[in-house]
Amino acid sequence: MTRFLLFLFLLQLSLPSPAQTIAPAGVAMPADDDDEKKWWKQREKRSDVYYPHNAHMEVMKEEGDSCLLCHTFNKTDITDSDKLKQITVIANEALKPICHSCHVDEMRGPWRCDLCHDDKTKIWPADHRLDYANHHNEIARQDDKWCQTCHLDRNFCTDCHLRRDTAGAGYHPLGYRTLHGLESRLDSGRCGRCHNEIYCSDCHTARDR
């Protein structure tokens, strides 16, 4: 009983008081400051996208773009200040195609989704919410290009499907290791959809092939 009470006491200490709020992971706690109410401060606390300005300074200069790429100072003939403030916020919002043109389409910037989107639930499709890991095979077989719009790195598939330290439950049936030689000779292109040559040479030397 004493132990139970002591446990409850310690549990109570570890919980935040009602006045405290817990920031989502990776989000700074707001300071008690008027500045924190500014829209750009709020943007820094967004968990659906993260934009480290300093990391982009050099590349923006190289590209010939700068702050104006996202924060437009274009002329306007709108004189209603309330309306203009609202439009400016919209104009300053990060534009997915701009970010993705470097990070996804051309893969010139780091292309791991979680570098900018630390909460994947904010960006993934609705069907991913319900046990998708166990039900993704149908769509992946039908249209793997659709998967690749987000999952650019083939390791995302092979990390699970081609692990050699588990007994099956992967892409290939049990015992496939002993049978794969025939299929790889018949249609090596099919193997190449997931594997590169290094994967083969891990086991096979050049003399074997």
Place this chain on the structure above:
Amino acid sequence: MKTIAALLMALWTPALLADTADDWQRQSYRQSKRLPDLHHAVDVKLADGMQPPAAFELKDGKLSCQTCHGLEKMDETPYDKIDKKAANFLRGGPYRPLEKFCYNCHDKESHQRPNVHLMLDESGDIKKEHCLYCHEKVHEQRDEPLAREQLKLRLPAEKLCFGCHLKTPHLNALEHQGAKPKDNMKKHMDQAAREHGIILPLAADGRVTCVSCHSPHPEGVMDINNPAGAQVSADVKKGVKYQEHSWDQVFRADKDERLLALAMQHGERPDLGYRRLSNEVLLRLPALDGSLCLSCHEFER
């Protein structure tokens, strides 16, 4: 009792006066014979040689409401019932900027305001009359450092530009105007100003104003090595120029939903596209490479 009566009168009188002042707005021009502020004269003959477009009808050879306004029975409609947002409120409208409407009848060249920022003539001499738009006197020693009060500005620096320019000349202007940099930002500004050999002046009360980023004088009016004269080398005559960009389509698609929501709220859909700045003028540092922004702003990450 008297006090209460006096208080009630004091509260009620301005309302009464305001009511009277706005009375004419509930009447038409025909009833009140009164025109809104800054309105063109009516019932006047056109100047010799002036050729308005055919649609601009005259009444007995004189200007009437219907000459410029395309709305039915304009002169019989009470002012507060006139739809100023109608496309044909001004014939051939809407006009942006508004002065385009004036050039239907008036010659653009001879009626345009002079660009007072063009301060040097062909031979490189100063156009003194342009100095006097903003200063009460011409400062002959142009590179002599002057204290704020010695500048003899006609209006406080934070109000001076609004004589010609709108308070909302470009996006993000409102976000900067009147913002008061905190101590750490000021420290960063001082450091950047020293580093780049420029000034980043604030208003008397320490707030950001147009001249914090913009140099009112073009290149050559002051020595380029004078921090007050240092600026982006640019063609002021050409003015600010933008170039179309292929991202315009994706930009519009991205903003479409939110702009639609705004249109529901304000009854007018704002046009927001994507263009790139190609000619920046009268800036203390380039904005194109971000150095102007970074002279005030710094980021933790």
